[in-house]
Amino acid sequence: MNVSRFxxxxxxxxxxxxxxxxxxxxSGFPSPADDYREFPLDLDRYLVPHPAxxxxxxxxxxxxxxxxxxxxxxxxxxxxxxxxxxxxxVATIDGSLSLQRLDSHAGRFWLQGExxxxxxxxxxxxxxxxxxxxxxxxxxxxxx
Amino acid sequence: xxxxxxxxxxxxxxxxxxxxxxEGVPVGVLSNNDGCxxxxxxxxxxxxxxxxxxxxxxxxxQRRRIVLRSSxxxxxxxxxxxxxxxxxxxxxxxxxxxxxxxxxxxxGIGGDLDVLGRSLVQAxxxxxxxxxxxxxxxxxxxxxxxxxxxxxxPGHSQFCLWPDAQAPELSRYLHQLPLKAVWGIGxxxxxxxxxxxxxxxxxxxxxxxxxxxxxxxxxVARTARELxxxxxxxxxxxxxxxxxxxxxxxxxxxxxxxQQLSDxxxxxxxxxxxxxxxxxxxxxxxxxxxxxxxxHTGPQQSHSLWTMLPFPSADTLRLNHHAQRLLxxxxxxxxxxxxLGVMLADLSPRHGSQAxxxxxxxxxxxxxxxxxxxxxxxxxGRDSLTLGLRYDNATWxxxxxxxxxCYTTRWxxxxxxxx
Numbered sequence: 001m002n003v004s005r006f007x008x009x010x011x012x013x014x015x016x017x018x019x020x021x022x023x024x025x026x027s028g029f030p031s032p033a034d035d036y037r038e039f040p041l042d043l044d045r046y047l048v049p050h051p052a053x054x055x056x057x058x059x060x061x062x063x064x065x066x067x068x069x070x071x072x073x074x075x076x077x078x079x080x081x082x083x084x085x086x087x088x089x090v091a092t093i094d095g096s097l098s099l100q101r102l103d104s105h106a107g108r109f110w111l112q113g114e115x116x117x118x119x120x121x122x123x124x125x126x127x128x129x130x131x132x133x134x135x136x137x138x139x140x141x142x143x144x
Numbered sequence: 145x146x147x148x149x150x151x152x153x154x155x156x157x158x159x160x161x162x163x164x165x166x167e168g169v170p171v172g173v174l175s176n177n178d179g180c181x182x183x184x185x186x187x188x189x190x191x192x193x194x195x196x197x198x199x200x201x202x203x204x205x206q207r208r209r210i211v212l213r214s215s216x217x218x219x220x221x222x223x224x225x226x227x228x229x230x231x232x233x234x235x236x237x238x239x240x241x242x243x244x245x246x247x248x249x250x251x252g253i254g255g256d257l258d259v260l261g262r263s264l265v266q267a268x269x270x271x272x273x274x275x276x277x278x279x280x281x282x283x284x285x286x287x288x289x290x291x292x293x294x295x296x297x298p299g300h301s302q303f304c305l306w307p308d309a310q311a312p313e314l315s316r317y318l319h320q321l322p323l324k325a326v327w328g329i330g331x332x333x334x335x336x337x338x339x340x341x342x343x344x345x346x347x348x349x350x351x352x353x354x355x356x357x358x359x360x361x362x363x364v365a366r367t368a369r370e371l372x373x374x375x376x377x378x379x380x381x382x383x384x385x386x387x388x389x390x391x392x393x394x395x396x397x398x399x400x401x402x403q404q405l406s407d408x409x410x411x412x413x414x415x416x417x418x419x420x421x422x423x424x425x426x427x428x429x430x431x432x433x434x435x436x437x438x439x440h441t442g443p444q445q446s447h448s449l450w451t452m453l454p455f456p457s458a459d460t461l462r463l464n465h466h467a468q469r470l471l472x473x474x475x476x477x478x479x480x481x482x483x484l485g486v487m488l489a490d491l492s493p494r495h496g497s498q499a500x501x502x503x504x505x506x507x508x509x510x511x512x513x514x515x516x517x518x519x520x521x522x523x524x525g526r527d528s529l530t531l532g533l534r535y536d537n538a539t540w541x542x543x544x545x546x547x548x549x550c551y552t553t554r555w556x557x558x559x560x561x562x563x
Contacts, residue, residue, distance in 0.1 A: 057558050058559065095166075097162070
């Protein structure tokens with residue numbers, strides 16, 4: 001199946017993935033300028049390549065300032081990405097959403113919270129800890 | 145081949161996605177104005193809480209052990225649209241049927257349907273985070289039944305594929321299936337059929353078509369033909385009464401013009417309003433969907449948006465007002481659309497709802513207007529009076545005390561992640 005045929009316009013974005021028909025010359029032939037035409041940079045598409053699987057969340061707390069996450073920072077989570085060791089992920093731990101580092105050690109995945117002296121949480125299916133989705137960007141505002 | 149995919153306990157699953165602590169807990173979602181239970185988790189069903197049960201009838205001892213939420217259509221609508229996008233990227237054509245179900249048209253798809261089906265279920269679970277059930281069969285009516293079968297399967301597998309309408313396994317299933325479970329067969333019709341000895345789905349499909357046509361209707365005859373594996377019903381012909389209403393139509397050609405889309409939408413709203421009033425029902429939520437032609441190259445878009453009405457209503461003017469605002473949010477320049485539709489959900493009977501002094505309701509003036517409207521159109525023909533002008537009115541706040549945040553549509557209500 002040719003998946004690339006389906007180019008989706010984000011409901012938030014007015015940008016399209018293909019030039020619109022109006023850009024063609026009046027004669028119906030493609031304008032030679034089309035070859036050189038560039039589109040304005042679109043931050044939405046840069047940060048959110050997969051609108052359907054991308055979610056925004058808010059950092060709550062000061063525990064991960066060292067790692068670059070400040071209170072009230074905006075997290076961009078893309079569930080279409082496969083989590084990898086070293087990723088920051090949103091995980092569900094004891095029924096709530098928590099920011100964790102994904103570690104791989106002794107052939108298993110572990111969640112590591114803010115304090116590396118604390119025990120790691122194994123992702124073994126026995127405990128009710130799951131990865132909600134990998135964090136792909138964090139946006140920090142200097143003025144609020 | 146057609147597929148019907150729907151989200152399991154959709155509203156509850158949406159609530160749980162951002163509040164994982166609700167996993168395993170009895171959860172219910174309430175109708176407009178927090179009147180009665182309209183969606184239940186499996187745990188809540190096990191406690192004996194029935195669909196439509198008024199909140200005040202839940203014993204207080206039980207009330208303390210369960211979690212109830214007001215409906216949050218902004219959240220449900222956004223997640224519904226995401227599910228559609230994930231699916232639309234993987235199949236040739238998709239047709240939303242209600243807020244939590246859509247038909248997939250798999251005609252012309254080569255390859256292994258079993259592999260495709262499992263990958264669709266996995267993609268939605270992984271990318272949007274909602275559990276779904278999927279049924280694939282030669283017709284829409286059979287796909288709906290395959291979906292029902294998938295839900296009943298033990299374990300986590302929520303997928304059922306019936307490639308052959310004559311397969312013995314399918315025949316056995318239809319034999320024990322009550323007629324009421326078949327789309328388009330209401331309980332009154334089921335009773336009439338039973339009086340002729342037709343009391344299960346297999347019996348219906350073996351009944352001669354001429355007899356069904358003569359004694360019942362063309363639609364019943366076509367339903368039987370669909371059960372035999374020949375597609376002959378469109379999605380909108382399958383709409384079940386009282387759960388949701390769908391009015392949609394493909395355009396004869398591709399349309400981008402805002403005004404033309406708006407006119408088409410107005411027409412659909414008129415029909416949807418008439419359907420509502422004919423059944424003496426009120427709707428609490430309204431959705432609009434727009435679809436491009438999936439067989440064309442060029443930019444594709446398939447989206448729907450939902451909103452809550454300020455109070456349950458069957459007023460064509462009000463439906464149209466809210467639908468037009470949704471269309472304004474959906475419409476994009478430069479995209480050629482093929483299909484537009486309006487959907488109504490959270491339906492309740494106009495009479496017998498426990499309206500309190502404080503909750504909003506349609507002003508008597510508006511109800512009278514609609515009565516006159518229907519009377520004029522009935523007497524002088526459908527073209528004698530049509531909706532032409534825009535309608536604007538202040539909205540009243542709804543009573544939704546237990547609403548979860550609009551996690552995906554409002555900056556100030558995003559989920560909080562602890563560090």
